[in-house]
Amino acid sequence: xxxWLGTLLNLQKIDLRIRDLRHRLALLPxxxxxxxxxxxxxxxADAAAAAAVRKLEADIRxxxxxxxxxxxxxxxLQQQSVMVKTNxxxxxxxxxIAHNRERVGELEEQILELMDxxxxxxxxxxxxVSDNAAxxxxxxxxxxELLAFADEVKAELARLTEQRKSSGFGIxxxxxxxxxxxxxxKKGGTPVVPVENGICGNCHLKLTPQTLIQIxxxxxxxxxxxxxxxxxxxxxxxxxx
Numbered sequence: 001x002x003x004w005l006g007t008l009l010n011l012q013k014i015d016l017r018i019r020d021l022r023h024r025l026a027l028l029p030x031x032x033x034x035x036x037x038x039x040x041x042x043x044x045a046d047a048a049a050a051a052a053v054r055k056l057e058a059d060i061r062x063x064x065x066x067x068x069x070x071x072x073x074x075x076x077l078q079q080q081s082v083m084v085k086t087n088x089x090x091x092x093x094x095x096x097i098a099h100n101r102e103r104v105g106e107l108e109e110q111i112l113e114l115m116d117x118x119x120x121x122x123x124x125x126x127x128x129v130s131d132n133a134a135x136x137x138x139x140x141x142x143x144x145e146l147l148a149f150a151d152e153v154k155a156e157l158a159r160l161t162e163q164r165k166s167s168g169f170g171i172x173x174x175x176x177x178x179x180x181x182x183x184x185x186k187k188g189g190t191p192v193v194p195v196e197n198g199i200c201g202n203c204h205l206k207l208t209p210q211t212l213i214q215i216x217x218x219x220x221x222x223x224x225x226x227x228x229x230x231x232x233x234x235x236x237x238x239x240x241x
Contacts, residue, residue: 004170005220005236008179008229011167012192014160015183021157028150032143039139042132049125056118063111070100070107175220175229182228192220192229202228 074097084090168176182191193201198212203226211221215232223230 004172004175005218005231007168008171008175008192008220011164011171012179012183012190014164014167016190018157018160018164019183019188021153021160025150025153025157028146028153032146035139035143035146039136039143042136042139046129046132049121049128053118053121053125056114056121060111060114060118063107063114067104067107067111070104074100172220178222178227178229189228192231194233195230200226200228200230202226202230 077093077097081090081093084093171179179191182189189202195201195207195212195215198206200207200223203223205223205225207215207221207230208224211224211230212232214221215230216235218232218235220229220231222228
């Protein structure tokens with residue numbers, strides 16, 4: 001095989017790897033953001049469950065505080081009853097005490113209901129936190145692994161980019177120009193492809209006789225259909241390269 005053809009194929013191997021690594025690196029921010037979003041959703045669920053528990057606890061405390069206030073008010077009125085001088089004042093005081101007692105009864109029923117709800121809410125919160133804990137741990141591990149993987153990809157990219165600087169020497173300038181155009185084209189793909197049974201390895205159409213003659217002499221030609229660079233592995237003796 002012509003030395004520069006081997007150099008071209010080696011360069012292509014490096015370039016395709018660089019392209020794959022850059023593509024993979026470009027996907028990492030989205031993957032990491034997705035992991036953070038999942039983690040945030042789970043943590044928000046934990047926070048919401050805990051908030052529901054705290055709200056019920058606060059409602060119970062408010063109810064208990066109101067019961068204490070009403071009972072204290074009733075005791076105060078009872079103590080003051082001995083100083084009441086008129087029946088009207090006494091009747092009003094008894095009415096207030098009765099109203100306080102009734103309200104206390106209502107509040108105590110509400111508190112009992114809230115306590116039942118609180119027990120259920122605590123159990124639900126514990127289940128939510130427990131169920132989410134393992135998944136949050138896994139998400140943290142995946143995130144750390146992606147960070148480490150990103151460093152590995154960047155390190156390999158840096159090594160290959162440096163290696164590429166000295167990997168294109170000796171390639172025919174016209175071929176190198178065509179190669180770079182194909183490599184950086186919008187369609188991507190592989191710039192240099194082998195020919196099998198006279199068929200282009202890129203577009204899979206038959207090559208012209210003139211191109212076949214050219215590549216059977218060990219050189220590189222261009223497919224008349226897709227313009228990709230083509231070569232004949234047998235003529236280039238790749239098996240022994």
